[in-house]
Amino acid sequence: LLVNSERLRADLQTLGEIGWTPGVGLGRTTFSDAHLAARAWFLETARAAGLQTLIDSAANHSAVLPSGEPGARTLLLGSHLDSVAQGGRYDGALGVLCALEVLRSVKDAGLELPMTIEAIDFTDEEGTLVGTLGSWALTGALTPDTLAAPRGGREHLLAELDRMGLTEAGLLAAGRDPATLAGFVELHIEQGPVLERESVDLGIVTAIRGNASFDVTFTGEARHAGTTPMDLRRDAGLGAASLVLAVRHTVMREFPGCVANVGELHLRPGAYNVVPGQARMRLECRSLDDAELDRLADALAAQARSSAAEWDLEVEVAPVGRWTPVATDGEVRAALRRACEALGLSSMELPSGAGHDAQVLVSVTRSGMVFVPSHHGISHGPAEHTTWNDCVNGANVLLRATVDLARSL
Numbered sequence: 001l002l003v004n005s006e007r008l009r010a011d012l013q014t015l016g017e018i019g020w021t022p023g024v025g026l027g028r029t030t031f032s033d034a035h036l037a038a039r040a041w042f043l044e045t046a047r048a049a050g051l052q053t054l055i056d057s058a059a060n061h062s063a064v065l066p067s068g069e070p071g072a073r074t075l076l077l078g079s080h081l082d083s084v085a086q087g088g089r090y091d092g093a094l095g096v097l098c099a100l101e102v103l104r105s106v107k108d109a110g111l112e113l114p115m116t117i118e119a120i121d122f123t124d125e126e127g128t129l130v131g132t133l134g135s136w137a138l139t140g141a142l143t144p145d146t147l148a149a150p151r152g153g154r155e156h157l158l159a160e161l162d163r164m165g166l167t168e169a170g171l172l173a174a175g176r177d178p179a180t181l182a183g184f185v186e187l188h189i190e191q192g193p194v195l196e197r198e199s200v201d202l203g204i205v206t207a208i209r210g211n212a213s214f215d216v217t218f219t220g221e222a223r224h225a226g227t228t229p230m231d232l233r234r235d236a237g238l239g240a241a242s243l244v245l246a247v248r249h250t251v252m253r254e255f256p257g258c259v260a261n262v263g264e265l266h267l268r269p270g271a272y273n274v275v276p277g278q279a280r281m282r283l284e285c286r287s288l289d290d291a292e293l294d295r296l297a298d299a300l301a302a303q304a305r306s307s308a309a310e311w312d313l314e315v316e317v318a319p320v321g322r323w324t325p326v327a328t329d330g331e332v333r334a335a336l337r338r339a340c341e342a343l344g345l346s347s348m349e350l351p352s353g354a355g356h357d358a359q360v361l362v363s364v365t366r367s368g369m370v371f372v373p374s375h376h377g378i379s380h381g382p383a384e385h386t387t388w389n390d391c392v393n394g395a396n397v398l399l400r401a402t403v404d405l406a407r408s409l
């Protein structure tokens with residue numbers, strides 16, 4: 001049993017043109033014209049293949065191949081069709097296309113499975129509005145609090161919901177009864193260099209890193225940079241510089257396997273001739289273990305305080321968000337491994353450093369992920385690429401694992 005690779009290839013080409021600007025990349029941020037066009041194309045393609053379609057009250061879009069068995073549970077497959085502002089053709093999209101191709105291949109083969117299989121395109125994975133909004137909604141774990149201070153701003157969220165004919169009440173009511181779900185399998189590009197470097201065909205994801213993020217603000221005194229002697233300055237930039245280096249040293253010496261990043265740094269007032277009175281930075285750290293994530297976050301906050309003390313500054317460390325690290329499901333991993341073996345493809349287990357819809361679904365159903373290699377590890381940019389051979393391998397593994405899980409879960 002193999003997928004129809006020519007059909008999948010044609011889909012990948014067609015979808016990859018929707019929102020693509022040469023030299024810039026893919027622009028399919030949530031509810032943009034290109035995003036809506038991609039979603040419409042997805043449902044149309046599903047219907048043309050004789051599949052049922054479904055849009056829930058969180059605007060998750062699905063193609064459905066129902067089981068003939070009454071009361072059958074649903075095995076979910078899929079990912080997301082939205083992208084970052086200047087993204088690539090594969091992130092999320094490949095997972096949705098492979099899921100759709102699995103449904104069509106099962107249907108074409110006339111296989112009667114004891115489970116309904118559903119290819120789902122989750123709303124707003126990338127966070128134009130909230131981040132993994134559709135998957136949160138599907139688990140029923142969204143709360144008014146989650147929507148109170150969303151990533152893209154509250155006003156923007158409300159305006160976009162309104163424009164799309166969606167409501168907060170609808171988002172909060174989109175939860176599915178977990179008893180109707182059997183599992184979720186997400187195929188995704190690795191977005192890192194490991195599989196290519198190791199020359200391994202597929203990655204079976206063991207766990208997804210959690211992260212904690214902070215806004216750190218150092219406050220000193222803005223003074224004339226020509227007249228204030230070096231030893232009398234309270235330079236907020238020095239606190240920030242000291243912390244940037246200390247974050248790296250702390251992780252590398254004390255938290256092997258973890259990562260941390262300072263992704264934004266602003267000095268105020270911001271002039272050649274003024275000693276910075278304020279330095280604001282955005283800091284995040286990631287770990288595969290919940291307790292370790294707390295210890296790492298505490299260590300970095302303590303480091304911020306000692307950097308402040310070292311340079312005679314005040315500091316405020318404000319937590320922004322926290323994602324719990326999660327392990328994927330053992331049955332799903334085993335099915336993916338069996339599929340790789342049966343197809344003669346090499347595989348390795350590896351953690352995911354990036355967050356995904358599967359991270360959210362873990363709380364309600366058996367969830368797992370399979371990675372295909374990312375050329376040079378590049379993602380979230382126009383150079384994002386996965387070889388055609390790797391795409392087909394991934395689709396075939398997803399197909400086989402789906403049939404296996406539909407019969408065994």
Ligand SMILES: [Zn+2]
Nearest residue numbers: 091092125188
């Ligand atoms: Zn993605």
